[in-house]
Amino acid sequence: MRVRPGLRxxxxxxxxxxxxxxVTQFGPRLLAYARQLTAPQDAEDIVAETFxxxxxxxxxxxxxxxxxxxxxTTARNLCRDRFRRRPAQTVSAERIDQSPHPGAGPAVCAAxxxxxxxxxxxxxxxxxxxxxxxxxxxxxGLKFEEIAGLLHVPLGTALSRMxxxxxxxxxxxxxxxxx
Amino acid sequence: xxxxxGESAGPSAALRAHLTVCPDCRxxxxxxxxxxxxxxxxxxxxxxxxxxxxxIHTRLDLTERSSxxxxxxxVRVIGVAAAAGLLAAIxxxxxxxxxxPARPNARELNSLSDECALALAATHVLLAWDGLPxxxxxxxxxxxxxxxxxxxxxxxxxxxxxxxPEDDWDVPAPAKxxxxxxxxxxxxxxxxxxxxxxxxxxxxxxxxxVGIHVCSIVAAGRGLAVQGVRS
Numbered sequence: 001m002r003v004r005p006g007l008r009x010x011x012x013x014x015x016x017x018x019x020x021x022x023v024t025q026f027g028p029r030l031l032a033y034a035r036q037l038t039a040p041q042d043a044e045d046i047v048a049e050t051f052x053x054x055x056x057x058x059x060x061x062x063x064x065x066x067x068x069x070x071x072x073t074t075a076r077n078l079c080r081d082r083f084r085r086r087p088a089q090t091v092s093a094e095r096i097d098q099s100p101h102p103g104a105g106p107a108v109c110a111a112x113x114x115x116x117x118x119x120x121x122x123x124x125x126x127x128x129x130x131x132x133x134x135x136x137x138x139x140x141g142l143k144f145e146e147i148a149g150l151l152h153v154p155l156g157t158a159l160s161r162m163x164x165x166x167x168x169x170x171x172x173x174x175x176x177x178x179x
Numbered sequence: 180x181x182x183x184x185g186e187s188a189g190p191s192a193a194l195r196a197h198l199t200v201c202p203d204c205r206x207x208x209x210x211x212x213x214x215x216x217x218x219x220x221x222x223x224x225x226x227x228x229x230x231x232x233x234x235i236h237t238r239l240d241l242t243e244r245s246s247x248x249x250x251x252x253x254v255r256v257i258g259v260a261a262a263a264g265l266l267a268a269i270x271x272x273x274x275x276x277x278x279x280p281a282r283p284n285a286r287e288l289n290s291l292s293d294e295c296a297l298a299l300a301a302t303h304v305l306l307a308w309d310g311l312p313x314x315x316x317x318x319x320x321x322x323x324x325x326x327x328x329x330x331x332x333x334x335x336x337x338x339x340x341x342x343x344p345e346d347d348w349d350v351p352a353p354a355k356x357x358x359x360x361x362x363x364x365x366x367x368x369x370x371x372x373x374x375x376x377x378x379x380x381x382x383x384x385x386x387x388x389v390g391i392h393v394c395s396i397v398a399a400g401r402g403l404a405v406q407g408v409r410s
Binding site: 011016019020023024027028029031032035036044047048049051052055056115116119120123134135137138139166167169170173 | 207210211214215217218219220221222223224225226227228231232234235236238239242
C-alpha cells in the first residue's frame with residue numbers, strides 16, 4: 001500500500017529517546033514474557049516488532065498511561081498471531097540466560113543452574129494459560145489485578161491459575177528431586 | 180496466593196487461624212515465596228542482547244508514526260470485513276459439529292451442567308458479597324473453558340468453587356457503598372466459607388436453568404453438540 005505524503009511522519013528525536021527508554025526499561029521483561037508464549041527463535045522478533053508497533057502508535061501508547069501494559073498487550077497479540085500461523089511450535093526449556101553467580105563456587109553454580117533448568121522445564125510443561133500468569137507475576141512483576149485486566153479474565157481466575165500453577169510446579173519439582 | 184507472591188504484607192487473622200489447622204496451606208505459605216523467588220530468577224531474560232537492540236533500532240529507523248486518517252482507513256477496512264463475516268454467518272448453514280475438539284458424551288455434559296449450575300450460583304453470591312463488578316456467567320464460562328482445556332481440573336469436582344479456598348483469604352472486604360456492592364442473600368454462610376458449597380445448594384436450584392444455559396453457550400462455542408444437555 002502506498003503511503004500518501006502528509007499522512008505519516010518520521011519519528012523525531014524526542015520520540016526516539018522516549019522509545020529507547022522503554023526498550024531499556026521494558027525490553028527484558030517483554031522478552032521473558034514472549035519466550036514463554038512462543039518459540040525461542042520467535043521471541044526476539046516479537047519484542048522488536050512490539051516496539052515497532054509502539055512507535056507507530058505512540059499517541060495511543062502515551063495516552064494509555066501504562067506503556068508497560070500497552071507493550072505487553074501488543075506482544076501478546078503478536079504471539080497469538082504467530083501461534084495461529086504456526087500452531088505446532090513448542091516452547092523449549094533451554095534458555096539463553098546462564099549468567100554466572102558472583103562469589104559462588106563451580107559446584108554451587110552447577111547446582112543452581114540445574115535447579116533453574118528443572119524449574120524452566122516444569123514451567124514449560126504447564127498449559128499456556130498457567131504459564132502466562134506465572135511469568136506475568138514473577139518475571140514481569142504485574143499485580144494480579146493487572147494480570148486479570150491484561151488477560152481479560154476475572155481476578156479470581158488469575159489468582160486461581162497462579163495457585164494451580166504453583167501446585168503443579170511444587171509437585172513436579174518434588175518429583176524431580178526424588179528421581 | 181497474594182501472600183505467596185509477595186503482594187500481601189502478612190496473613191490475615193482468618194488465614195492465621197486456618198494455617199494452624201491446615202498443613203497443606205501452611206506448607207504452601209512457607210515454601211511458596213521461595214519457589215516464586217526461584218521462578219523470578221529462572222525465567223528472567225536478562226538485558227537485551229546487542230544484536231536485538233540493533234535490530235530494534237533498525238526497525239525504528241524504518242518506522243513511521245501512523246496518522247489518525249490512516250487509523251480511520253484501517254477501521255473502515257475492518258468494518259467492511261466484519262460486515263461481510265456477519266452476512267456470511269447469517270446466510271450460510273451452521274455446521275458446528277463437523278470439526279473441533281472431541282465431543283464429550285451426554286453423561287459428561289449432564290455432569291458439567293450440574294457443576295455449572297452450582298458454580299454459577301456460588302459465583303453469583305460471592306461476587307455480590309465481594310462487590311466485584313463481574314458477570315457471574317462470564318466467570319463461570321471462563322472457568323469451564325479452563326476446565327475443558329485441562330488448565331484447572333478442580334472445576335470438574337463437586338466441591339470446586341469458581342474461586343479456590345485459598346483465594347478466600349485474598350478477597351478484600353467489600354467497600355461500604357461501593358458501586359455494584361449488594362447485600363448478599365447468603366452472607367452468613369459465605370462469611371464462614373468452609374461449608375459454602377453445601378450452603379449454596381439451595382441457590383443452585385434457583386439458578387440451575389441459567390447454569391445449563393451457560394454450559395450450552397460454552398459447548399456451542401467449542402463446536403460441540405448440545406443435544407445431550409438436560410433441558
